[in-house]
Amino acid sequence: MFSSTGDSSVLRLAEREVPEPGDGQVRVRVMRSGVNPTDWKRRSAGDPGFAEVTPNMDGAGVVDAVGPGVLSLHAGDRVWVMLAAHSGPFGTAAEYSIVPAAHAFPLPEGIAYDVGAALGVPAITAHRALTVAEGGPARLSPFAMAGRTVLVAGGAGAVGHAAIQLARWAGATVITTVSSPGKAALATAAGAHHVVDYRHGDAAREIRAAAPDGVDVVVEVSPAGNAELNRAVVANHATIAIYANNGGDTAAFDIRPHMMLNTRVQFLILYTLGEPALQAAAEDVGAALRDGALPVGEEHGLPLHHFPLERTADAHDAVERGVVGKVLITP
Template sequence: MTQTRAIIFETPGGPEVLKLVTREVGAPGPGELRIRHHACGLNYIDIYQRSGVYPMPLPQVPGMEGAGVVEAVGEGVTHLAVGDRVAYAAAPPGAYCDVRVMHAAQVCRLPDSIDFRTAAAMMLQGLTVQYLFHRTVPLKSGDTVLFHAAAGGVGLIACQWARAMGIRLIGTAGTDEKCALARAHGAAETINYEREDFVSRVRDLTEGRGVDVVMDSIGAATFDRSLDCLRPVGMMISFGNASGKVPPFDLSILGAKGSLQLTRPTLFTHIARHEDCQAMAAQLFGMVETGKVAIRIGQEFALADVAEAHRRMEARATTGSTILLP
């Protein structure tokens, strides 16, 4: 048996419920592998799970993203071998640890040109941008997108991806500094939602037409007004709820506001099939290797300091990606 340090929580709650323990890790079973992490990613979904917004079986090791080296493979695993450098974003949780056994299907071989820290910072967020731009509603050059939280980890990748595709991305953020960061990464325009009404500003920027697509991970605080930013038959993509879940609403509102479209996707639906996950990761790796997308790591924390990492993320005191170092 192999020993690992892991972060667990035994009851939903604040960052204080996270604690460091030592446990044993066995050999991988059929379709599984054992990975030794060099870095792990921290994402807002971890906070949803820890706080109870997304109920989880308990006790639970959080974390959906990591990068490291394969130590062992189980029967039937053919796309990876012992010693391979790998990275993943995958369910179920369990990444906040030194070593874990997990399903192999969503684990991807990492190109030599991408280091472990970068990989751990980009898999969940980069694959999210991939499905938003290419699978949820295929975007094309000349389209206009309103992207909330444009200075976050997903947002900074989206700004760059949009620039590479010739998409006009209008980003929102809560400070002038975050707005400047989004513009530096490719946002065509930015809106400080603490000082400006983003609906009026979007209408000004689009000469009254509205945007083709809104991509909103904020949730309750921005949902209703985001609908007012869309052109007729535009698409609202609600892919997160950092400010709380969107409450139930009357679907006829979509018709009244211009036959709007609405979807609530998740990454884990899009990567559920092995072939889809590997193809999506290959496109993400290509964007990073060619320099079209640079991954900005805004914060690094030791695994044992994960509670502080959660506090800062919940306080919106982070920019770019956040990683944990075992």
Template structure:
């Protein structure tokens, strides 16, 4: 089969290789998926650049949409031919979804609803599940106001939609008018340009001085300052899945104590088994309902993997970037 891989850390154009490798065979409890579309996420270029390799060769990417074409011992043969979406394809594993085939544990390949295409499938593992879990950890948000940081990003675009479907009013931070329009199309009622506006003051103005009931946060290193400035209302909740700084932010303990604030942190790759099962089931139901909008910003062939990685790394597109295995370079 054809695949992309790297054998050392570094820049995309310096380390990524595309060539033929051995086609995997499914082991016990595994399925083999013929990959149709592979999703590219920020974690993929971060891993390529800095994460120590756990094998001589790393095939990147965790997410994909495809078809099961073979099963291992213990897996029902009825699964052959099923259209699926793949999650955690490369989490703690050397061979991910940036290849024509992947062999993975059966539960990592989720039946794809009939109304969904492979593009949507390639967006579920990291963007979809992260957004779902971020919203879930805010609790009952019906009738409440939620601030979504980076509302036009691939994860937050889904989070805006999911929060609105739960009955929340959503305010989103954005970096341009184009991103504001993208966030509003997803359901945000108000947007704040963090480059030109004082976010905390705008949040308080939009909430009658009270602050929001919840924050979905992709950058704790800057969002903690919004909390310090009163953007999160008393008894409010922060749901956080990332930080852009390696430094340890100063947490305003006294403020959090006296206003009874809550903080929930999670790593989407490392949910408990029960959390994962619930999230996969509910996310699949959302997919089947047809209520989620998917934003595919750019499509590359496997031979264009370097350009795909660089586009995500440079934030060149607004939406999800995918590798389409059916395309020729």
């Protein structure tokens, strides 16, 4: 936990009384905690909002207790959770976490806790990016994106990995860009139909070869660096869905080419997305999960890096350094 913001040295291991769930909340015995860039960013700057904060948004475990008014979950239910540290001080980097019951979702038997803890922010973000395009779909399911082409920038990242898997599950043709042969292998393992190493060769030409009519949706992690590439490959009525600011806080767009193609630029962040969209995304992610469409591990394109709870600071540092794959903490 931490009580003041700063680098990972502000994190400390502490023993506290097991918290009790309030109205509409559940207590989850955490089996895995997932670490995202948003976790170290929230820890490093801004007002923690509480005297003490346990970090981390995502995780998976077993419902240990339910608060008043909770009818959807029961003690013993296996769940994956999202946005735990956003709704209160009890994030998932602990033995127990308190989350709204609405942010805890069934984790089917046979699906590992590693998979559940890797969902949350990456999968919900990917879902949103794939469902904001003009003409839809607004929800994902098998064949919902049939006939559409998706370009995933950074297919070896956690959001990129989830976007590839969800788009492939929904029937889209998936193209992704990567920066090395190793990352290309991961994106291929995740299910991308076409992988383009943008540091070698002509990325726009290769993407156009795979999608002569252009791409319909761009899942964008680096809008500043990829602005020219996106302009060169988008189709008429394409959507560029921006979920991060890698490569800089400002981006320049050529107005006329985008105007002529009716291009939509859509920003997104989960914290202000609204509950209806979050719930819709979680339902679709749950369906993909039940279909076996969201596996993790290096053989599925997302290497896993495990840390014990007492090394939470090291786990945050690994994500901040840009380790390839998913960082998980085991309480």
